[in-house]
Amino acid sequence: MILWQTLRFAVGGLAANKVRSALTMLGVLIGVASVILLLAVGNGSSVAVKDSITSLGTNALTVSAGSAAGGSRAASSVKRLTVADAKALASDADAASAIKSVAPVVTTSGTALYGNISYSPGSIVGTYPAYFETANQKVAHGEYFTNDDVLGSRKVAVLGATTAKQLFDTADPVGKTVVLGGTPFTVVGVLQAKGGSGFTDPDDVVIAPLPTVQNAFTGFGPVNQILVQAASADTTTAAQSEITRVLLGTHAIADPSKADFRITNQASLLTARESTTKTFTVLLGAVAAISLLVGGIGITNIMLVTVTERTREIGIRKALGAPRAVILGQFLTESTLLSVIGAGLGVAAGMVGSHFSIVGIKPVVIPESVLGAFGIAVAIGLFFGSYPANRAASLRPIDALRHE
Amino acid sequence: MRHVIDKRVPAAPVPVIRIRRLTKSYGHGYATVHALRGPDDPETGEPQGVSLDIEQGDFVAVMGSSGSGKSTLMNILGCLDVPTSGRYLLDGVDVGHLDEQQLSLVRNRKIGFVFQSFNLIPRTTALAQVELPLAYAGVRAAERRRRALAALSLVGLGERSGHRPNQLSGGQQQRVAVARALVTAPAMLLADEPTGNLDSRSTEEVLALIDGLNTTGRTVVLITHEDEVARHAKRVLRLVDGQIVSDVRQAPVDGPPPALRDLGVPA
Numbered sequence: 001m002i003l004w005q006t007l008r009f010a011v012g013g014l015a016a017n018k019v020r021s022a023l024t025m026l027g028v029l030i031g032v033a034s035v036i037l038l039l040a041v042g043n044g045s046s047v048a049v050k051d052s053i054t055s056l057g058t059n060a061l062t063v064s065a066g067s068a069a070g071g072s073r074a075a076s077s078v079k080r081l082t083v084a085d086a087k088a089l090a091s092d093a094d095a096a097s098a099i100k101s102v103a104p105v106v107t108t109s110g111t112a113l114y115g116n117i118s119y120s121p122g123s124i125v126g127t128y129p130a131y132f133e134t135a136n137q138k139v140a141h142g143e144y145f146t147n148d149d150v151l152g153s154r155k156v157a158v159l160g161a162t163t164a165k166q167l168f169d170t171a172d173p174v175g176k177t178v179v180l181g182g183t184p185f186t187v188v189g190v191l192q193a194k195g196g197s198g199f200t201d202p203d204d205v206v207i208a209p210l211p212t213v214q215n216a217f218t219g220f221g222p223v224n225q226i227l228v229q230a231a232s233a234d235t236t237t238a239a240q241s242e243i244t245r246v247l248l249g250t251h252a253i254a255d256p257s258k259a260d261f262r263i264t265n266q267a268s269l270l271t272a273r274e275s276t277t278k279t280f281t282v283l284l285g286a287v288a289a290i291s292l293l294v295g296g297i298g299i300t301n302i303m304l305v306t307v308t309e310r311t312r313e314i315g316i317r318k319a320l321g322a323p324r325a326v327i328l329g330q331f332l333t334e335s336t337l338l339s340v341i342g343a344g345l346g347v348a349a350g351m352v353g354s355h356f357s358i359v360g361i362k363p364v365v366i367p368e369s370v371l372g373a374f375g376i377a378v379a380i381g382l383f384f385g386s387y388p389a390n391r392a393a394s395l396r397p398i399d400a401l402r403h404e
Numbered sequence: 405m406r407h408v409i410d411k412r413v414p415a416a417p418v419p420v421i422r423i424r425r426l427t428k429s430y431g432h433g434y435a436t437v438h439a440l441r442g443p444d445d446p447e448t449g450e451p452q453g454v455s456l457d458i459e460q461g462d463f464v465a466v467m468g469s470s471g472s473g474k475s476t477l478m479n480i481l482g483c484l485d486v487p488t489s490g491r492y493l494l495d496g497v498d499v500g501h502l503d504e505q506q507l508s509l510v511r512n513r514k515i516g517f518v519f520q521s522f523n524l525i526p527r528t529t530a531l532a533q534v535e536l537p538l539a540y541a542g543v544r545a546a547e548r549r550r551r552a553l554a555a556l557s558l559v560g561l562g563e564r565s566g567h568r569p570n571q572l573s574g575g576q577q578q579r580v581a582v583a584r585a586l587v588t589a590p591a592m593l594l595a596d597e598p599t600g601n602l603d604s605r606s607t608e609e610v611l612a613l614i615d616g617l618n619t620t621g622r623t624v625v626l627i628t629h630e631d632e633v634a635r636h637a638k639r640v641l642r643l644v645d646g647q648i649v650s651d652v653r654q655a656p657v658d659g660p661p662p663a664l665r666d667l668g669v670p671a
Contacts, residue, residue: 322512398484
């Protein structure tokens with residue numbers, strides 16, 4: 001009936017104790033802001049991990065040598081992965097197969113020379129052109145090397161963004177010649193920067209045709225990895241079993257549990273990492289929720305003080321015929337107003353705060369957390385305000401009037 | 405002007421207040437204190453309780469020293485407190501059977517309070533103070549404002565409707581309280597030592613207001629310990645130790661209050 005009046009009285013009541021109201025709101029503000037911000041940090045780190053993993057390509061499966069069980073393996077019995085294995089997998093890749101493309105990979109290191117600049121790139125990779133798509137490496141400038149380059153063992157290379165910057169600075173590397181381990185390579189392309197998170201910079205790389213690298217560095221022995229691209233993200237499991245079947249065949253192993261190779265799935269890596277960051281986010285959220293709860297207790301505390309202070313006023317209102325519901329409504333409105341304003345400012349603070357990167361993580365605000373934190377704060381205001389308000393409303397008028 | 409406030413025609417002569425064998429005690433066992441006891445039963449020695457009728461349009465002063473039970477009586481009459489035993493009929497309604505919700509309605513519609521310590525709500529303008537009982541009664545804003553302004557001008561504070569209690573003198577605050585008490589046109593005005601905190605000039609102003617209200621037919625119950633104040637009443641009750649020890653009629657119920665009659669105001 002007198003909603004407007006109630007609201008006016010509530011504002012008046014809060015304004016009467018500005019510092020106290022402000023401090024109570026600050027409690028809620030900090031609670032809401034920390035919920036939003038900490039969840040945003042957790043989410044941000046999860047997004048960062050996800051990005052760095054998807055940047056490797058979610059369809060990619062990595063086959064590497066070694067026992068799947070990781071247990072004892074006699075050196076003599078271990079068969080390393082070879083180009084022949086890769087070819088066997090590739091020959092299996094037809095229309096019906098879950099395998100889309102295969103790229104054997106050798107990784108080595110060495111020094112690159114250009115003019116009088118000497119630089120050691122993070123890794124020198126020898127592979128097939130399929131590698132670029134599978135590993136999600138895109139050329140920003142210039143060309144990929146081709147299957148012809150592989151077949152002809154041509155001395156061409158594609159540089160990672162970091163390597164290109166180190167060797168050429170602002171100059172255009174394409175067409176220039178870089179000496180790698182004594183062999184001159186012609187730069188045909190520069191990769192897009194992926195931006196790294198973690199210890200290794202994925203842009204600090206030189207990619208060249210497999211036989212060229214084998215010739216210049218590693219020799220024509222086993223390869224380090226075979227990178228397999230599944231037809232789609234959904235068929236990675238199918239691709240995985242296909243790889244197992246083919247390689248068990250080529251390695252002549254009957255028991256799958258004795259396989260001498262490992263298949264790593266980017267998607268499963270992603271899931272594992274995601275569950276880790278989820279735990280992290282939940283922990284952060286729990287800490288923030290506690291601070292929100294503390295803010296709520298602050299409201300109860302201050303409302304109890306307010307009710308005690310205004311007992312006499314409550315008595316007067318009751319003597320004038322204020323029904324219980326009106327008194328209850330008035331104090332509930334006050335506590336809810338505290339929490340609504342506090343939560344609103346908290347949302348603002350959280351949004352502003354999320355624009356800054358925190359301990360190296362760029363927070364990504366979860367929209368649900370904003371609504372959730374705001375809603376919970378308002379509910380807390382109602383819930384924690386209801387005890388003092390109820391106390392006020394159930395005061396006997398005579399006791400309230402006599403209160404000093 | 406007064407007709408704006410009170411359009412109520414006095415009803416059939418049902419007593420506004422009828423209390424029967426009313427007692428109020430605090431504490432238990434040996435520590436029991438009977439704030440209202442009435443005469444003792446000659447056979448059992450138990451308190452029989454206070455019985456009292458107050459007619460429509462009467463102006464009753466309840467006198468007594470502190471501890472005599474007059475404030476207890478006033479609180480019970482005002483439905484602020486409940487008696488330990490006995491019946492209380494206000495306007496023919498047994499108050500003892502009402503729940504909290506109905507009691508607040510009774511306080512709102514039937515009783516206007518004036519307290520010794522004014523009891524205005526802090527930080528609230530005079531107009532809002534007077535509007536408050538109307539707001540609780542569910543009166544619409546425009547009507548509320550009109551009636552509150554009328555009540556304020558009746559007590560001579562029409563100019564000060566925007567002032568807060570801390571901007572008003574004691575006498576003015578009490579006049580705001582009187583305006584607030586009469587704005588709902590209650591059956592009865594209950595005044596608990598209304599002049600106890602006022603200087604003599606303000607006392608006269610407030611008593612003149614109360615006299616005026618009684619002249620228009622409003623029942624007034626006034627608690628005081630000053631004879632000067634009791635002189636304004638048509639009937640004076642004296643309480644000692646929770647018993648009515650004397651009941652003196654100073655003027656007829658349907659005439660003007662004595663103070664106005666002395667000034668020559670016709671009935």
